[in-house]
Amino acid sequence: MGRLADLWDPQGERHDVPTFLWRMAPDGLATRNQLVAQGLRPRGPAVAQVMWFSSKTPGVPRFARLYEIAGATPPRPRSPGQIAALAAALRARRTCPECGEVRPYCLPTSLGVCVPCADGFTAAA
Structure with a gap:
């Protein structure tokens, strides 16, 4: 040490x-x-x-x-385009590629799909 x-x-x-x-x-x-x-x-x-x-x-x-601290400033406001791009990226992280549902959580990268699809319990269409 x-x-x-x-x-x-x-x-x-x-x-x-x-x-x-x-x-x-x-x-x-x-x-x-x-x-x-x-x-x-x-x-x-x-x-x-x-x-x-x-x-x-x-x-x-x-x-x-x-x-x-004296040299720090508030963050610059995001443009409408930046806000839209961030919303689209976060929605893509919540959309299951197998069933197409948008989940209320980000999909686990270890599974690559939503939890119900990974468990085999997909909803009947």
Whole structure:
């Protein structure tokens, strides 16, 4: 397992970008997920990163890029064409190629068809 002291690099000398430990980043910086939770999107490059060790990747540090909150903006509104394309794509993911029914859930990719068709219980037409 690595050492936390190896990750701490607030001047960016070892990691080429200022690096902080988990929960020790200065105020005014946030990860992409934290910005999205606030209804914002990062604009511009990451200015720092946070690193930590995880049991999922023993000995290999994990990291998350940090962006300036002051530089973040609300997402751009989607055009009507983008909204229509997204609706069509999601409908395609719910349409069974075997029975043609539009299900209220996305079809499992492991089955390739809706659950009733995979189980052999298709409705009589």
